[in-house]
Amino acid sequence: MLIAGAAAALPWRARARARTTLTVAAFPLVDAIVKAALPAWQQRHPDVAVQVVSRPYADHHTAMTTALSTSVYLPDVMTLEASYVGRYAQGRGLADLAQPPFDGLRLRPRFVPYAFEQAINRRNELLALPTDIGPGTLMYRTDLFAQAGLGEADLTPSWEAYVDAGIRLKAATGAYLVSNAQTVKDIVIRSGLKPGEGLYFDSESRVLVNSPRFVRAFELARKVRQHKLDARVAAWSNDWAEAFRRGTLATDLTGAWMVGQMANWVAPGTSGRWRVAQLPENTFVSYGGSYYALPRQAKPENRALAWELVQLLTLNRELQFAAFKSQDAFPALLETFDDPFFEQPLPFLGGQRARTLWRDAARRITATQVHKQANFADEVVGTELDNVLDRGKPIAAALADAARLLERRAFR
Structure with missing residues (x-):
């Protein structure tokens, strides 16, 4: 009976080990924004876990530069500060989101123009999607x-x-x-x-x-x-x-x-x-501003899910506003710009809108x-x-x- 019981448990354990996990590499405060979005992700994919690997800003980008150059320890989704998108623009480390199955250029009208255009390199490759921006x-x-x-x-x-x-x-x-x-x-x-x-x-x-x-x-x-x-x-x-x-x-x-x-x-x-x-x-x-990118050499079996997660983080109006209100992450998504929240006075600025x-x-x-x-x-x-x-x-x-x-x- 003990042997039979152990054998019966094995399929369950195998399923538990086989559960898909996506890895997102992030820096503060983007890491908090990703974590806050995970309940919405779990509603869509209860069987797909998301692990957020957070490092301080400089350490994160150093780690991502190393990962892209060596193709070792690559996350499924990589967050990048705006300037790093440009620095990686001439390399081949990031997936081209303009190509099938992503067809990311169709999303251009939904974003603040400059933020979207700055993610396109000279080869007309779309290297990332913007999530927040920093108007001067x-x-x-x-x-x-x-x-x-x-x-x-x-x-x-x-x-x-x-x-x-x-x-x-x-x-x-x-x-x-x-x-x-x-x-x-x-x-x-x-x-x-x-x-x-x-x-x-x-x-x-x-x-x-x-x-x-x-x-x-x-x-x-x-x-x-x-x-x-x-x-x-x-x-x-x-x-x-x-x-x-x-x-x-x-x-x-x-x-x-x-x-x-x-x-x-x-x-x-x-x-x-x-x-x-x-x-x-x-x-x-x-x-400044933040972007989500997909490393070209990341696990291909996770690619479709990683792209779906990036779209959730960048195109979901509710999540964009949650990040705006909690982390002052000014949204890159144009669909948010008509919200009355923009008209609210700011106490720190003496009520200025x-x-x-x-x-x-x-x-x-x-x-x-x-x-x-x-x-x-x-x-x-x-x-x-x-x-x-x-x-x-x-x-x-x-x-x-x-x-x-x-x-x-x-x-x-």
Whole structure:
């Protein structure tokens, strides 16, 4: 009887072991969004488990880069921050979602245009689907600017006006305009880009650094430093957060998601003193965002289920709103944009209905081409700006040196 009983149990155990499990690799806070969506997934597929493997942001992307290059420990679904989609664009590690059986290009009308287009590489391959975006915004302290006799209209006409307002602000209140002069350079070099245009390289990998766009960015950043308008603190550092809490840092050039970060942990005590505006000169840019991709060499037997899970996470209006409300994950799904939730006032912003502002920005952001050497270019240009700010190097010489170095790497 014991033997018979054991034999009868074997088929059940075999079935338990054979249960399909999908692996999703994610970083915070996307990992929480995926986990929150699992009850909806289990209703569809009670026999398909989902394991979420979460790592800190940098560790996650390092692990994904290694997995794609070695085809070892590949998840079924990979979450990527927006810039990494571009970095992987010329490789062959991600499945082309434009091809059958995915036919992902049919989904184009359902997403914010720039977010969808940035996932398409030069080979017209669709490498991922967007889930959340980060429309750029200007956060500013109304109380500090009021002390200086300034308002939003003094900040937004141009980047020069923004810096000039900072000079008046510093004289009246002692507060810094921005955390670091590099921040001004980072946003100004993104101003005025045409759809599909690259930041550092054009479509033929020609270097764009020696151009009026970069000269202007360097000149404005130098003016910020010369007038001591930057606190010279690194974003996300303790000093950076403390400057917001104490009211010694009056603006932030950031993504819409930053309002939630400020309200929840960076500087909750400053609630009601902040407002947001479109970036100066009506500059419409993206500050990050998240995507879901399928590794090309992941388990083929799980591919159909993995694609179904990606569609659930990106196309389900209810789940998109749940992520928006719980994690400030601004949705990439256009079907959400008509919801009254966008009209609700935000207490941290003194009741401002800021989501309508960000919704307008999201519709007007243009897709930019991300080059495989963009990370390297960031470092090179940032180092040359440091040479200008800290060592007095002439701007023309700094940009010429940056261009020469980038030209050596452009086609690698």
